[in-house]
Amino acid sequence: MNPGGFVGRPEYGRARERWGNESRHYVAVAVAIDAAYHTADERGQKGQSRMSSATAVAPRAQLFTPYTLRGITMRNRIVVSPMCQYSCTDGLATDWHLVHLGGRAIGGAGLVIAEATAVEARGRISPEDLGLWNDEQIAPLARVAAFLKEHGAVAGIQLAHAGRKASTYRPWAVNQGAALAEDGGWPDEVIAPSAIPFSATYPRPRAMSRAELTAVREAFVAATKRALTAGFEFIELHAAHGYLLHTFLSPLSNDRTDEWGGELAGRMRFPLEVVDAVRAAWPGHLPLGVRLSATDWVAGGWTIEDSVVLARELRARGVDVIDASSGGVSTAQQIPVGPAYQAHLAEQIRRGADIPTMAVGMITEPQQAEEILERGQADLIALARAFLRSPYWAAEAAAALGVEDADWPAQYGRAKPQVAQLAGQR
Ligand SMILES: Cc1cc2nc3c(=O)[nH]c(=O)nc-3n(C[C@H](O)[C@H](O)[C@H](O)COP(=O)(O)O)c2cc1C
Numbered sequence: 001m002n003p004g005g006f007v008g009r010p011e012y013g014r015a016r017e018r019w020g021n022e023s024r025h026y027v028a029v030a031v032a033i034d035a036a037y038h039t040a041d042e043r044g045q046k047g048q049s050r051m052s053s054a055t056a057v058a059p060r061a062q063l064f065t066p067y068t069l070r071g072i073t074m075r076n077r078i079v080v081s082p083m084c085q086y087s088c089t090d091g092l093a094t095d096w097h098l099v100h101l102g103g104r105a106i107g108g109a110g111l112v113i114a115e116a117t118a119v120e121a122r123g124r125i126s127p128e129d130l131g132l133w134n135d136e137q138i139a140p141l142a143r144v145a146a147f148l149k150e151h152g153a154v155a156g157i158q159l160a161h162a163g164r165k166a167s168t169y170r171p172w173a174v175n176q177g178a179a180l181a182e183d184g185g186w187p188d189e190v191i192a193p194s195a196i197p198f199s200a201t202y203p204r205p206r207a208m209s210r211a212e213l214t215a216v217r218e219a220f221v222a223a224t225k226r227a228l229t230a231g232f233e234f235i236e237l238h239a240a241h242g243y244l245l246h247t248f249l250s251p252l253s254n255d256r257t258d259e260w261g262g263e264l265a266g267r268m269r270f271p272l273e274v275v276d277a278v279r280a281a282w283p284g285h286l287p288l289g290v291r292l293s294a295t296d297w298v299a300g301g302w303t304i305e306d307s308v309v310l311a312r313e314l315r316a317r318g319v320d321v322i323d324a325s326s327g328g329v330s331t332a333q334q335i336p337v338g339p340a341y342q343a344h345l346a347e348q349i350r351r352g353a354d355i356p357t358m359a360v361g362m363i364t365e366p367q368q369a370e371e372i373l374e375r376g377q378a379d380l381i382a383l384a385r386a387f388l389r390s391p392y393w394a395a396e397a398a399a400a401l402g403v404e405d406a407d408w409p410a411q412y413g414r415a416k417p418q419v420a421q422l423a424g425q426r
Pocket of ligand 1: 081082083085115116240241291325360361382
């Protein structure tokens with residue numbers, strides 16, 4: 001892997017400083033972990049030296065065993081985590097999405113999840129977000145889904161509503177914070193469970209009416225049907241990172257006094273209603289996942305114990321896998337960032353709710369991923385930034401873990417990462 005390949009871009013460096021100041025979730029995590037990346041690299045080197053003896057005895061790395069959810073089988077346990085590309089006009093996927101997502105399918109990932117895809121125009125994080133709120137948005141995504149499947153990956157998509165974190169500028173825009181109407185934003189139409197802004201620089205949301213709860217739930221259903229028409233085989237509902245569904249769950253962002261607020265059962269009600277409606281619209285042979293912020297990392301906020309309770313409810317409602325992320329609902333969060341820093345959350349949900357989990361967050365090394373599976377912390381391993389550095393992370397991991405027969409495109413046959421070749425470099 002070549003971290004310098006994108007860290008070295010000057011505009012990325014400038015943007016990174018600015019995003020950190022804005023406390024935007026994805027960026028806050030990225031900033032915080034920078035130092036730890038080096039630790040991860042050092043650990044990776046140690047891990048690789050352990051690997052040479054491990055590969056001599058291990059029949060096959062678990063990372064490269066197939067995994068079945070309902071009627072869908074992934075060729076391995078490696079997932080491309082959803083990543084906003086902020087590269088759309090009117091929510092339409094472009095050639096960027098085809099190349100970006102398609103490249104990771106060519107590179108051997110088992111499941112590729114397209115970025116947070118807005119179910120309503122006002123549910124976009126930025127004006128440039130991907131969407132599935134109208135039928136025109138189906139065809140360009142169908143092209144992407146077909147390509148992913150043609151190259152051996154399961155085609156996944158994350159359906160999302162940004163809630164009170166909607167209508168912001170994309171990370172590399174000159175302006176930051178609430179996106180103004182003249183720049184394509186909708187700061188006066190931002191909705192949330194309660195009229196509590198994320199921070200002073202974000203739009204002030206309006207508390208959702210009963211009619212809006214119904215409308216948003218139905219928008220999730222309509223987007224689900226469009227995702228099916230587009231050919232996707234896996235949906236992940238975004239209930240993490242301070243976006244709409246997460247803000248219903250967390251007591252820090254939900255102070256409603258009606259049946260969608262109050263105690264845990266009330267705060268879970270709207271996300272569970274959305275899950276029920278989506279599950280009913282999504283075919284029985286196709287798997288459904290939910291991404292949770294397993295903890296808010298704030299005293300008085302949503303906890304891992306709450307997540308276990310919710311995961312049991314989700315399992316009972318036909319959710320097949322929990323993607324265990326964390327944070328994003330409060331600027332007061334204190335995230336103990338480090339290698340695989342959220343894997344223990346995936347483990348607690350897996351054990352506590354008896355449901356498959358996906359571990360994510362600073363998993364960068366093949367041996368590290370393998371150990372998470374071996375320890376029974378998770379069933380799937382999702383990577384985000386490691387895949388931005390290398391679309392071929394999966395193929396490189398296969399070689400590093402001594403797996404000879406991982407998928408590799410015939411067109412690239414002469415360049416297939418070789419087990420012996422990488423072993424020779426160690
Ligand atoms: C550029 C970028 C965009 C992201 N967009 C999304 C998104 O659309 N939905 C989401 O749930 N998480 C998103 N994330 C978070 C990642 O999916 C992932 O959870 C996080 O980066 C931690 O994993 P990593 O350490 O492997 O990067 C994004 C992360 C990055 C770097």
